[in-house]
Amino acid sequence: MNSRPVFAQIPSVDRVIGSEACKFLVAKHGRSVVTTGVRAILASIRSELTESDTDIPSVTTIVDLLRHNIEETQRPSLKPVINLTGTVLHTNLGRASLPEEAISGMVKIARGPSNLEYDLDAGKRGDRDDHLERAITGITGAEAATVVNNNAAAVLLTLNSLAREKEVPVSRGELVEIGGSFRIPEIMAQSGCKLVEVGSTNRTHLRDYQQAIGEKTALLMKVHTSNYEIKGFTSSVTDQELAELASSRHIPFVTDLGSGTLVDLSPFGLPHEPTAQEAIDAGADIVTFSGDKLLGGPQAGIIIGKRELIATIKANPLKRALRIDKMTMVALAEVLNLYKDPDRLCDRIPTLRYLARSVQEIEEMAREILPSLLPVLSNYATVDIVGVHSQIGSGSLPLELLPSKAIRIQPHKPSDKQLQQITKAFRHLPTPVIGRIHDGELLFDLRTMEQPADLTEQLSQLDIP
Numbered sequence: 001m002n003s004r005p006v007f008a009q010i011p012s013v014d015r016v017i018g019s020e021a022c023k024f025l026v027a028k029h030g031r032s033v034v035t036t037g038v039r040a041i042l043a044s045i046r047s048e049l050t051e052s053d054t055d056i057p058s059v060t061t062i063v064d065l066l067r068h069n070i071e072e073t074q075r076p077s078l079k080p081v082i083n084l085t086g087t088v089l090h091t092n093l094g095r096a097s098l099p100e101e102a103i104s105g106m107v108k109i110a111r112g113p114s115n116l117e118y119d120l121d122a123g124k125r126g127d128r129d130d131h132l133e134r135a136i137t138g139i140t141g142a143e144a145a146t147v148v149n150n151n152a153a154a155v156l157l158t159l160n161s162l163a164r165e166k167e168v169p170v171s172r173g174e175l176v177e178i179g180g181s182f183r184i185p186e187i188m189a190q191s192g193c194k195l196v197e198v199g200s201t202n203r204t205h206l207r208d209y210q211q212a213i214g215e216k217t218a219l220l221m222k223v224h225t226s227n228y229e230i231k232g233f234t235s236s237v238t239d240q241e242l243a244e245l246a247s248s249r250h251i252p253f254v255t256d257l258g259s260g261t262l263v264d265l266s267p268f269g270l271p272h273e274p275t276a277q278e279a280i281d282a283g284a285d286i287v288t289f290s291g292d293k294l295l296g297g298p299q300a301g302i303i304i305g306k307r308e309l310i311a312t313i314k315a316n317p318l319k320r321a322l323r324i325d326k327m328t329m330v331a332l333a334e335v336l337n338l339y340k341d342p343d344r345l346c347d348r349i350p351t352l353r354y355l356a357r358s359v360q361e362i363e364e365m366a367r368e369i370l371p372s373l374l375p376v377l378s379n380y381a382t383v384d385i386v387g388v389h390s391q392i393g394s395g396s397l398p399l400e401l402l403p404s405k406a407i408r409i410q411p412h413k414p415s416d417k418q419l420q421q422i423t424k425a426f427r428h429l430p431t432p433v434i435g436r437i438h439d440g441e442l443l444f445d446l447r448t449m450e451q452p453a454d455l456t457e458q459l460s461q462l463d464i465p
């Protein structure tokens with residue numbers, strides 16, 4: 001028996017740091033991080049120890065704890081998760097997954113210098129938009145294009161460039177709020193133009209716009225009502241009619257498409273979403289849309305349209321503040337490149353692949369995963385496969401439209417507590433698994449599952465209290 005007072009038996013900071021086991025940590029993380037970590041552990045041992053304790057942690061135990069603590073604090077809080085919510089483009093989960101071509105492009109460009117704003121032919125300063133403009137105009141048929149940080153920025157920049165201190169009539173049915181506090185009325189106020197509301201919430205007619213146009217009108221604007229749908233006694237003015245009206249009054253017609261798909265989605269069994277090409281064909285002078293919604297690329301806001309208007313937009317000093325970086329640029333360029341081969345799009349762009357997935361394929365994945373889930377959950381819940389509907393998300397097509405299959409987890413105890421415990425246990429896996437709760441059940445919609453093994457291989461670590 002060691003008869004020394006218990007506190008004196010706690011190893012010193014120097015002894016822990018000087019130990020063989022700790023040398024590796026010092027080499028890897030530096031002396032400062034290790035010393036701070038050791039001090040914190042020793043302090044907590046001291047504060048928890050009483051005179052009657054005999055069980056003093058050994059140096060090895062302390063170093064093990066230290067390694068765990070350091071790894072825990074050094075891991076970035078941003079990490080991959082598995083999205084099984086049934087929402088393909090989930091804004092809170094980072095929207096579109098990028099195709100491999102975009103990822104390897106980013107890795108290449110991240111590593112060193114590039115000709116981001118350098119004209120290799122002329123040997124002098126170039127324009128960063130040159131890397132994307134031809135691809136975008138080639139696909140959309142627009143005269144010119146520019147790209148900014150996201151679609152909210154695209155709308156802000158467009159309005160600030162073309163309508164500052166002037167009026168913009170917008171239908172009352174289009175004054176939408178899109179998640180994350182993007183509200184059309186507020187964006188208009190921030191961009192320095194005056195919103196003139198026209199029509200009513202459910203019905204807006206051409207004559208409403210005609211009456212709203214005056215000397216101070218800068219442009220006509222149409223906003224795609226992304227995330228909700230007005231049903232019943234409704235009426236809105238078509239893009240063609242608005243384009244003609246704007247043109248007859250010598251003002252531009254601007255459309256904010258929001259999700260802005262570049263391909264017709266109807267072959268996937270989805271309702272027709274207006275494409276960027278169609279908006280241009282309908283006569284829009286400027287069209288804005290997102291890069292990370294249905295396009296399936298990185299976060300970006302794409303502005304296309306008439307050359308003269310794009311030039312005005314690019315000359316706005318705000319453009320400099322809203323521009324994209326080289327990583328986004330190369331990722332978007334790679335994704336746009338894939339659009340040159342429409343037949344293989346669904347294989348290569350994850351967003352489109354998820355949308356196009358058949359119920360049979362999803363069900364097969366559910367059957368593959370189910371046997372691994374049953375044993376780990378049998379004490380807590382009943383697990384089976386059910387039919388559900390996935391949604392596109394991110395304000396694209398507001399309804400749940402895509403028939404899908406989900407693994408359903410019904411807790412044995414109908415209490416909310418057990419459901420929350422199970423849900424939380426999945427959230428705390430090394431690669432967190434995020435499902436959706438519906439009617440007291442946890443659903444894992446497998447439409448967006450990449451590799452079933454990503455889920456099954458970590459199930460041994462599922463820790464339900």
Ligand SMILES: *Cc1c(COP(=O)(O)O)cnc(C)c1O
Nearest residue numbers: 150151152224226258259290395
């Ligand atoms: C999503 C959306 C936006 C905002 O786009 P971000 O790329 O998220 O900034 C703007 N307008 C409409 C109609 C949208 O659907």
